[in-house]
Amino acid sequence: MSSPFIAILGTGAHSPAKVLTNHDLARLVDTTDEWIVTRTGIRERHIAGKNETTSQMAAAAARAALADAGVSAEQVDLIILATLTPDQPMPATACLVQHLLGVPARAACFDLNAACSGFLYALDTAWAMLGSGRYKHALVIGAEKMSSLVDWTDRSTCVLFGDGAGAAVLGPARGTAQILGARLYAEGAHAHLLCVPRGPKPVIQMKGREIFKNAVREMEDATREILEQHGLTAAQISCVIPHQANLRIIESLGQYLGLPPERFVVNLDRHGNTSAASIPLALDEARRSGRVRAGDTTLLVAFGAGLTYGSALVRW
Numbered sequence: 001m002s003s004p005f006i007a008i009l010g011t012g013a014h015s016p017a018k019v020l021t022n023h024d025l026a027r028l029v030d031t032t033d034e035w036i037v038t039r040t041g042i043r044e045r046h047i048a049g050k051n052e053t054t055s056q057m058a059a060a061a062a063r064a065a066l067a068d069a070g071v072s073a074e075q076v077d078l079i080i081l082a083t084l085t086p087d088q089p090m091p092a093t094a095c096l097v098q099h100l101l102g103v104p105a106r107a108a109c110f111d112l113n114a115a116c117s118g119f120l121y122a123l124d125t126a127w128a129m130l131g132s133g134r135y136k137h138a139l140v141i142g143a144e145k146m147s148s149l150v151d152w153t154d155r156s157t158c159v160l161f162g163d164g165a166g167a168a169v170l171g172p173a174r175g176t177a178q179i180l181g182a183r184l185y186a187e188g189a190h191a192h193l194l195c196v197p198r199g200p201k202p203v204i205q206m207k208g209r210e211i212f213k214n215a216v217r218e219m220e221d222a223t224r225e226i227l228e229q230h231g232l233t234a235a236q237i238s239c240v241i242p243h244q245a246n247l248r249i250i251e252s253l254g255q256y257l258g259l260p261p262e263r264f265v266v267n268l269d270r271h272g273n274t275s276a277a278s279i280p281l282a283l284d285e286a287r288r289s290g291r292v293r294a295g296d297t298t299l300l301v302a303f304g305a306g307l308t309y310g311s312a313l314v315r316w
């Protein structure tokens with residue numbers, strides 16, 4: 001069912017000041033800048049300081065998105081924060097963000113964990129809640145402190161991840177901009193391929209090659225299905241904002257869809273994989289650099305632990 005009158009009114013992003021380069025990592029583990037760039041496309045990532053929290057990064061991105069949208073904190077009545085790195089198990093980090101922003105008590109605030117697909121899960125949930133007419137302005141945020149879950153002795157994973165936050169304000173459409181559709185999926189049978197098992201010091205464990213293969217197939221399926229649902233061809237998509245995990249995954253997706261590399265927004269060279277923050281960070285950069293123009297149709301497409309995956313179509 002579509003909710004045709006809801007749009008993304010503004011976006012914002014925040015990255016911690018500290019930058020960790022591949023050369024820095026080569027001093028920590030047995031790796032090289034050349035290996036990381038060739039196998040992933042990543043050159044550097046932002047890393048939060050010890051006292052820098054997911055809620056602080058989320059609030060900074062949300063403030064920027066509210067300013068961009070021209071919506072005040074008082075007008076927000078829904079906050080959905082996609083994260084797998086909450087400040088604490090409870091309360092929900094969304095409530096801490098609410099407090100930091102001064103969003104009124106009548107707002108509903110909750111966290112959502114769909115790993116790297118989290119922003120799309122949050123977007124679709126907010127779209128449905130706003131479409132019901134019971135909420136008017138939503139903050140949809142993806143924020144992660146992945147550095148807190150990384151095993152800094154495991155070269156096969158520690159080179160991949162980064163910290164940051166991105167946010168979007170959803171509200172009543174102005175003009176022709178609107179969210180056209182979203183489609184979410186999950187394959188729990190593959191949960192073991194990428195997980196953080198419980199333990200004294202929980203860290204990310206990943207079967208990289210299997211994840212890689214699933215990622216390309218799932219993003220292709222999610223793209224084809226949503227395009228078909230909306231009677232669109234890939235050629236009609238002016239810009240694709242994919243989850244930023246690995247440049248080779250994005251290039252393979254482009255080849256399968258028959259889309260040239262310049263159609264894809266890529267910022268993983270500077271951010272690495274920021275999980276739920278990855279799509280909103282790239283979306284904000286794309287909008288601010290003029291890659292998303294009024295009337296354009298943009299495809300957002302993600303995959304992640306779960307395995308979850310999904311797609312969304314947004315008209316500007």
Ligand code: UT7
Nearest residue numbers: 030031032035039116155156159208209211212245246304
């Ligand atoms: O949001 C979802 C998150 N996850 C992903 O998207 C991950 C998807 N997978 C990938 O991006 C890739 O599988 C990786 C980048 C993780 C790994 O690339 P790969 O081409 O699949 O390499 P591999 O795991 O098959 O490893 C190839 C070799 C191995 O050495 P041997 O066994 O061939 O001697 C690894 O030990 O590369 C070695 N290796 C490294 N070498 C230098 C693994 N990590 C590193 C490293 N530096 N950082």
